Amino acid sequence: MKFTASFTLFATAAILLSGQVLAEGFDTSGIEVNPELAARVPERIREAGVLVGGSDNAYAPWEYLAGPDGQTPEGIDIDIGDAITAKWGLTYESQTSPFDAILPALGSKFDIGLNAFSISQERMEVVDFVSYFRSTSLWAVKAGNPTEFDPADLCGRLIAVATGSWDETQLIKISDQCVADGEEAITMLPFGLQPEALTRVAAGGADATVGGDSTIALAIKQSNGMLEGLPGAGIFGQTGLNGIAVAKSDPELTQLIADTLNELIEEGTYGDLMEAWGLSLSIETAEINPHVDH
Numbered sequence: 001m002k003f004t005a006s007f008t009l010f011a012t013a014a015i016l017l018s019g020q021v022l023a024e025g026f027d028t029s030g031i032e033v034n035p036e037l038a039a040r041v042p043e044r045i046r047e048a049g050v051l052v053g054g055s056d057n058a059y060a061p062w063e064y065l066a067g068p069d070g071q072t073p074e075g076i077d078i079d080i081g082d083a084i085t086a087k088w089g090l091t092y093e094s095q096t097s098p099f100d101a102i103l104p105a106l107g108s109k110f111d112i113g114l115n116a117f118s119i120s121q122e123r124m125e126v127v128d129f130v131s132y133f134r135s136t137s138l139w140a141v142k143a144g145n146p147t148e149f150d151p152a153d154l155c156g157r158l159i160a161v162a163t164g165s166w167d168e169t170q171l172i173k174i175s176d177q178c179v180a181d182g183e184e185a186i187t188m189l190p191f192g193l194q195p196e197a198l199t200r201v202a203a204g205g206a207d208a209t210v211g212g213d214s215t216i217a218l219a220i221k222q223s224n225g226m227l228e229g230l231p232g233a234g235i236f237g238q239t240g241l242n243g244i245a246v247a248k249s250d251p252e253l254t255q256l257i258a259d260t261l262n263e264l265i266e267e268g269t270y271g272d273l274m275e276a277w278g279l280s281l282s283i284e285t286a287e288i289n290p291h292v293d294h
Contacts, residue, residue, distance in 0.1 A: 026079040026276040031086035031269060038088045040256050045111060050093045051085050054102035054110035058193040061218050061277055062116040076277050077114045083273060087260050098192055100164025103127050107247030116212060118166035119243040124289050129243030130258045131290045134282040136239045137232035138216040139208050140201055143225055147207045152233040156184035160197035160206035163190040167210045170235050202226040210236055241290055254288055261286035
């Protein structure tokens, strides 16, 4: 049977947006409340009984929409939010938002941003971060790499990218350097959600896309052979820290989250949570605004 390009794109989107995951999640019901930590919860959050986090909920396995209604946030970050608030005797609520609208809404619409944010110097100028995971980047290309994409040579390439992401920021810098060196600029196709960028690549509409290794690896696994992965090079070959974002006007909450995460790490709960998702604990200590090189 001959498929049209539009049908192929639709079928690919159905695969990449299906909400399939690698694990059933982590049961946080056994986490005991720490009264000392609970006493430090800001009054507005304590009265509400809920910590509200912003997320695009489209970055599996970290966060995605699933459940019977297809609209229930699930994923690693949701479990992390649940584990933190379990220590306070409260609950966590993940509210869906465009990725690039989360940080500007901290302290007003959202208490925290929990969306696998890469910590960068630029972002730390406007918000505070508590580190909670270390990851690297992975490229996704159409199976067989028909455009012979080379992660070490990005000039002149057509790259799909999630809007507002750290990856987009780095690609802009690399593209500017390409032009300065007399080479062709990178052409970027911006998408509001990472699955949309992956879908474009799988359909042959872009040379490649890039993202966190766990997210891209999951998408490749779910693509039924439509995608393959390539390791990062240069800045995309380095490891980086992900962080929970908090408004700079809320330093007490930032410190409380760091202290809570560190208790979860020390007692082994955090390692168990990561293991439930097929990951290993990649940090020994949650830090506020850790040093990063970019």
